[in-house]
Amino acid sequence: MGRWVKKSHSVADQVRRGEVASVYCLYGEEEYRREQELNQLLDALLMEGVRELNLDQIRPGETGTGSILGSARTLPFLASRRVVLVRGIEELSREQQEELLAYLNDPCPTSCLVLTARRLDLRTRLAAALQKKGVLLRFDRLETDSLKESLTAAARERGVRLRSEAVSLLIALVGDDFRQLIYNVEKLALFVGEREEIGAKDVEALVGETRVRSIFQLTDAVSSKSLDVALRCLTSLLESGEEPLAVIGMLGRQIRLLVRAKALREQSIPVSRMTHELNLPPRVTAALAEQSASRSWRELSGALQSLSETDLAIKTGRAAAPVLLTGLVWDLCRA
Template identity: 80%
Template sequence: MGRWVTRGHSVAEQVRRGEVAPVYCLYGEEEYRRDQALNQLLDALLTEGARDLNLDQIRPGEPGMPSILGSARTLPFLASRRVVLIRGVEDLSKEQQEDLLAYLNDPSPTSCLVLTGKRLDLRTRLAAAIQKKGILLRFDRLEADSVKESLMATAKEQGIRLQPEAISLLMALVGDDFRQLIYNVEKAALFVGERKEISAKDIEALVGETRVRSIFQLTDAVSGRDLDLALRCLTSLLGSGEEPLAVLGMLARQIRLLIQAKALQEQATPVSRMTHVLGLPPRVVAALAEHSASRSWQQLTGAIQSLSRADLAIKTGKAESPVVLSGLVWGLCRV
């Protein structure tokens, strides 16, 4: 009965129709949409009143967590099914994966496994078994055009028009963190009130002129390998209360822009066309083209890896965020 469904709300609709798979796996880097789909699925699988007694949440590797198989084999209480939610599918041990494989050969008709996480190796036997027995949902980061469409749709749902210039500025300031982008659109909708339109000036007013200037100075300094200016901008942003992950998102977006610019350059794309593709002003695109030309693909790949390591270090608390970001900026200015 294995199926591959691309949209989270489709799965929830199937469950409401009584089509319940023994296992679901929601994975991918786009956390906001993944969490949305997970909440929709859980709402469809269990009523709010049944969750306390029939929802087990397990994080592999954490001490004191109940057994996955023990939870899955437990009968539901005053409900039609029991749900076992496993957060962090990438952290499952080999033994736990083998246990799940054995379970999926004979799943309980009154239990449903839901796995979620950032990564899933599709080459593993577990991934093959999930695809055969249940449903896989993959949530990749959206391309820029899809992000813009989603932000415009979010604003439209609230009866607000989001100007294209406002979207470009917001993405430049926030980076590619979809959750933060949606949050800022919702905040801007409240800010404009009855005017029913969000302009670039509204976004700048919400963010603050000083912060806008510091953000652009930071990303420009990193692109231009100006380490002294980049570190001063970073210190200013963190000192003014900027969220470390938001700063990381801005830096990640800048490196991705450099990668896009380099790819377009290698296709002999003129700056006028690059301006349209990237959705940025000509001056900004010209600078990106210049800075990307001075970097090799190996250097840009290394920058992406550095961003990934910094993201993990900040989220797991392995090191203080200012230290992580300072080291990251130093490294990015040296590639």
């Protein structure tokens, strides 16, 4: 029988205890934590000395990739098991899906299949088979409170204390992309040195005053559908060396805030209470409530889809990041 694993439990620990499933599927939009868990799982499944000989990696759509079934049916070499890692199973062709389904009905006892995906439709035959035969691990984007707790803990692990106003400002500036946030926490820990405490002024100093203004101007322009202003802010950020994925994170957080503000507004929640719910200053909350009224649910859904598609396109190098981001800003402002 398949099973879900609670977030408090580690599949790597279970593997080390000898509890090895025939297939693991790690999915969800929170890439940083998903990759962390994946690396821990691979370390537990294969010792370092035999990994190169017993780990096959398959990426759907890439030329030269081997057969999932063929790799999984290959016997391990000088090890107790073989691991087949398939990244991005949402990109599997119909033929590859059928091949995978056939394998799940009769898995090889000396092989372990590890799958990853950004999205997994649990209504499909493949998802049903994975739920029945293997272990599913889901990694959703963290909510604001969980983000703050995780970042505070990450700073503590690096020997520094992250003040509450600093973590709030960091999320406001960087967005809710966990990888980018952790990267900035690491930079801040080095920045403060022996002082061992990170305040809001440290965050401002690290990212730079010009960047702070450009970020707020960009997200505000997108929220208010001011295309010309948004494109100018985007150009300024990219020319100053801003990471494209960081821009995606900022814009993604802003659209999700608009979604939450619209939902609260439709429940007739007053701005004073929305301020508490969104954990934002009153002026910012009031602006979000007003901006959300000009967007339909269909438009907001389309904006989230555009963000996801652009994020994937940048990570897979389908086109130049500035071109993709310009198209995204155009879509978000015209939605």
